[in-house]
Amino acid sequence: MQNNLLILISLLIILSNIFLLGSSRTGAMIRGIAFQGVLLSLLPLFLPSESVRILDIIILAVLSIAIKGVIIPHYLRKVTRNIRTKKELHPYLGYSVSVIFGLLVSYGSFYFIGKLPFMYLSISPFNTSAAFASMIIGMFIIATRRNIIAQIIGYLVFENAGFILGISIASSQPLFIEIGILLDLLAGIVIMVVAVNHIHLYFDNVNTDSLERLNK
Amino acid sequence: MKESSLIIKYNKSNPTSKVPLLGEDVFRKKVLEMTRGGGRVNSFFSAENDNEDLVLYLIISYDARGETHALSMKVENKAFKSLTNEDTQFHLFEREIYEQSGIRPLGHPWLKPVRFPGGNAGEMDFFKIEGREIHEVAVGPIHAGIIEPGHFRFQCHGETVYHLETSHGYQHRGIEKKLTGGPYRDTVYKMGVIAGDSTVAHSTAYAQIMEAFTRTAIPARAQAVRAIALELERCANHIGDIGALSGDIGYLSTSAYCGRIRGDFLNMSALLCGNRFSRGLVLPGGVGADIDDDIREQLAARLEAGKKDFLSAASLLWETPSVLARFDSTGIISAESAERIKMVGPAARACGIERDVRRDHPSGYYHLSYIPVSTSEMGDVSSRAYVRWLEVQESIKFIEKLLAELPVGDSGRETGTNLKPDSITVSLIEGWRGELCHTALTDGTGRFRRYKIVDPSFHNWLGLALAMRGGQISDFPVCNKSFNLSYCGFDL
Amino acid sequence: MIINIIISTAAALVFSPLLIGIINKTKAFFSGRRGSPFFQMYFDLYRLLKKDAVRSGTTTIVFILAPVIVFCCTLAAAVLIPISPGTGIISFTGDFVLLFYLLGLARFFLIISALDTGSSFEGMGASREAFFSAMAEPVVFISILTILRLNGTTSFTDALGGGGAGNWIIISLATVPFFIVMLAENARIPFDDPNTHLELTMIHEVMILDNSGRGLALMEWAASIKLWLFSLIIVRIILPGSVLSFLLTFVIAVIIGIVESVIARTTLLKIPQLLFSAGIIAFLGFFLSFSKIFVWS
């Protein structure tokens, strides 16, 4: 049953990735990433863990839900409202293409990651492959979206991938490191949001098209 | 050449002789200069003068300066050079002039009937796109829902609309013609039904015109009651529209609740004057019903309840992703197009154009109390709904303020029956659909020589057609509802 | 065998209008209204069946026959679904193809009868229906293949009429897209709005715009039987072992009502995307049904 729950969570993570790839509205994307954040935070609770660290795990899960499921989405929603961006206009790649890409990556990582020589370390190969798929999908979103909020969300997906991977194969980081990681993420998002506000001020829109004067 | 236009004071009548009568070339030059300088045509119509010569009158206003100008032009040989090619906003006015007086705008690109006064509504050359894969869809004049008659002709390629042409005239009642020679005893009632949902707006415009002609100053209390009634009308209609919009996209809760809340607001109007659509409330010289303390308290209480209900029912819309996904980017009209055809009202404000008669050309109580202009930016269905949502909140706030500071005094007095002869006056009111403009000219005996009404729908129907371009034909109903234009107000 | 047929037919005919009643009642509840009675559809059918039909002058025999064919095909398809374990009527390899082709035949006649009227609205509706059903079909087939794999059988009616449940994760990955397709196939929100009067946006309703009287009654009835059929399939997928599980179709009707109350109808442009997403979930389930990480119990 526990195994099934782990698989279910990974599956939902994959589906939420695909949802993020296919959705054009920033509001929907923020919802999607909040959902994913909460799911991730639940992951450690279902691990067959050493009972000594149960308190640590609970603290971590609560903190992670608060940051990934509540605070960051709240910030993003606020900045979205502030800059009045609703819709992603013409991403570099179409949504259907993105979704198909997401599917292929998910299947591919499931197929290949399972064959890596150190997979015996991971708690469930399914989680690990979901993590690698998320990593690639996160980078894909960053690369193919023009909207800055969408790029931030891509970055979050990417970060989440690290989180899943950390949980599924290396679960013995000390608590203060884990908290440091979360706080770093939070700080990173906060300054990205500040940057978005500034960018909105200067460019009057938040599509990265207008951020292309420095090329060469 | 310096004083080639007359600045109109809204609550005063002006001798018609003071409106400069220009030759065609001077007029043309002057008008184009004015429109280029930000002038917006409120009304453009033909009238006869004492010698039964045809004269074209143009009412044009500068929103930024809050000025309204009038000028006129002598017509020779029943024709003049069309201005449409220079500025799109003349297009429909010139068609109307041609239809009403036979004055031909030479070189008009699209000279067709507007209201079919002789019957045969809908029989005309529709714009057609040729091509094997283009198909035409004709909708109306009889629709599946209970709405007014109007004909829509779509040029489609698959589901995509290339062009929409609207054709009206099914409700042409000849109101303007019937007003000539007035005012009669039933004129004020006719005003109430120009567009049945804008009774207060049209009646107020008429009342202001009568007051200007008879030099009646009406008490502040009556003005406050008019403003309250106008804002109540705005609330009721906007709420109804928000409900209808959500009904069109199958979002039931908001639809059902807003339908009821609209009723609540109509009942507030009924509380004021006994009629849910405020018929007979606004009369020349004042208002037909006063607000006593009892009504005032009841109204405040009901308003509070209505506000609460509305906020909870309509805020659902902005929190439901599927609703936003449906509304967003549907029926976009760009700010440039909207500015070019000079749209008015919430539809224009949804494109980010700050145009509101209550602020730009205030009259009545709006002189004394300011109501913020609500705008949105995207110009899509979502923005139009959002502007309504904002406006309802502002209106409620405004009514609350007015109820709290209701001036003491009479609720009205008699206007004289002697209208100032040979005069012109203009009245601009921001109805819930947008600016409506009444212009009246009196003859030597103090009767109406010409009474010209421009309903906001007159400006905005073309906007709907433009909003549909490149859109999906299945988006038409929701797009149409987001404009919610009047058929009878257009057809007059 | 005969008994089974009679039971299935009777259940389909009797229960299906009730589903519509339940959906409408749920929707009414959510929008704070009292709503029409549960049995309103029965009254409507009775009223319509009493009436004679008015026909447009442009129509041909196709238009007259269509309601009958649509009704019969849908009913026949519904009868194929066993309503409790062991009541299957037929069972052979790939029987689900028969089932869905019966529905396909019904749809074909619905479409050509709509085209037969020559109205531009009905033509639009027909083209939309054809397009979206073509997109919905693969999703249905993939989910059913997943179910077949889980049950280790090649006969769909066998899979529905008994056997044990598989892994619930995979079952839900098959059922969710099936539910989405059910909404699409039965003209429910977010794909279509059964209550709308706006002919430009309708899909299913616009095709029966010219039907009246008995023809309309058959069309409406067929539509409700189709809803019954789909919800029965879902229920049988989830609980194949239970005798009274067909009663859960009413729960599904409530769920549909809730879905219709809380989300708005999507724009037609997005429908392919929605069906596409359903297909992705279905495909994920199909893919996982091959994987070895699930320890089958």
Add this chain to the structure above:
Amino acid sequence: MTSIQFISIIIVIVFFSGILISLFLREQKSLIVVPLWSSAITAMLSIFFAVELNKSGPFLFFGNNFIVDQLSIYHVFLVNIVFLAAGIYMQDYFAKVEEKKGASVFHYRRFSMLWQAFQLMLLVVILSNNIGLTWVAMEATTILSAFLIISESNSLSLEAMWKYLLVCSVGIGLAFIGTILVAAAGREHEAAEHMNTFSGLYEHASNLNPALMLFAFIFIAVGYGTKAGLAPMHTWLPDAYSQAPTPVFPVFSGVMLNAALFVIMRYLPIVEASMGESGDARSILLLLGFLSLLFAAVFIPIQHDLKRLLAYSSIEHIGIITIGLGLGGLGTLAALFHCMNNLISKILVFFSSGSIIQEYKTDDMRKISGVMKRMPVWGSAFFVSVLVLIGVAPFSVFMSEFMIVRAAFRQGRYLLFGLFMLGTIAIFISMLKYTLDMVFKPGLEDDGSPEKVRLSNMIIIIGSIAVLLTFGLWMPPQFLDFLESAAAIIETGIKI
């Protein structure tokens, strides 16, 4: 080691008090003096560390979360020297900026606080023994330095900051995944308690899963390599350079890039040891290093923007250091030596070019000419620094590059040798051409006002030229010893 703990606590106190003092200061001048003191104190203390180290050898402190060895002390020293020089230069720079724009106190306060927090985080990166902590501190430097770029708020700097944030965040994210994989490799080991420290990992390196370690190293090299500005992940770097205020340059170029490379140096012996010195990890570094050199060689000739030119030069030098690391042996020593040379030459070149840009009010090289006549001191400093950077003979950069070439030659990697020569020569020619034009071509007439150079800046100029010349001509034996023991740590890991 209580004295060490005591001293490190002092360092932390110095920084935090610096940050706090900045909160209360109202004067702009005092606000930019505060960071100066904290870096001066830390630089002095790092010498104390080095002395302590000579007595006792490498040691851990604060549990085993921090480590002091020759490698880290070397970098601590370098970092603080650069911060010190930048702090001195800052006084002059901001005085001039102030005349132009009149920036607010808030502005300076933010700058001062960020500056110190950034410096503190870099110290944590370098001194950390815990792989997780290293990562956390590295990510923190990314976030803090993003604000340093934007301290001159305009649309271009925003764009640069956005790119920097996004690219580096992703890079750091990859490094995180690498870190996790290393931790996973350590997890299966018995002594799991110590397996998230560099020292612990090295101790048991031969028992780690080699495939996993190589896989992890790819992530680490790419991840931290992004932060170090290695090609092809360097895209943020030219933009960030061209937009950051001048005092921030050398901090970026020297310190942050070096710190990122430093982390790779920490991982390198562990990975190599786990794979039985197969050299695969070194090949990855070689590849990245050569790509960087190549990118620099291709992009430098087409630059018109002075700051961007210097950015690509930075990429080149980081590439050279990485190549040195990749070669191993003598190459490692050369790489460490080059770290210092690069840093000191960067101080010189960035400050001189910064002053030139401030004077000419443009960073388009085509519009700058006659520098030597208009500002003889900074002009000659700039000219010398470019000569240093492109590796002209008596200076120490030449020496370290020469050592790398020799290492390649000795290992019989002739192709590598050829490519290296080709790249550096291309850069040599194009940079020299630009510089000659700028410095000696007769330019606009002098506006008459003589160049004013502060004494402190003169000290920076003369001091750094002297160091570069000295180390080019003669290497002090104590320093060589120290460097060799630091290189040994990269070669063979930490022994405690």
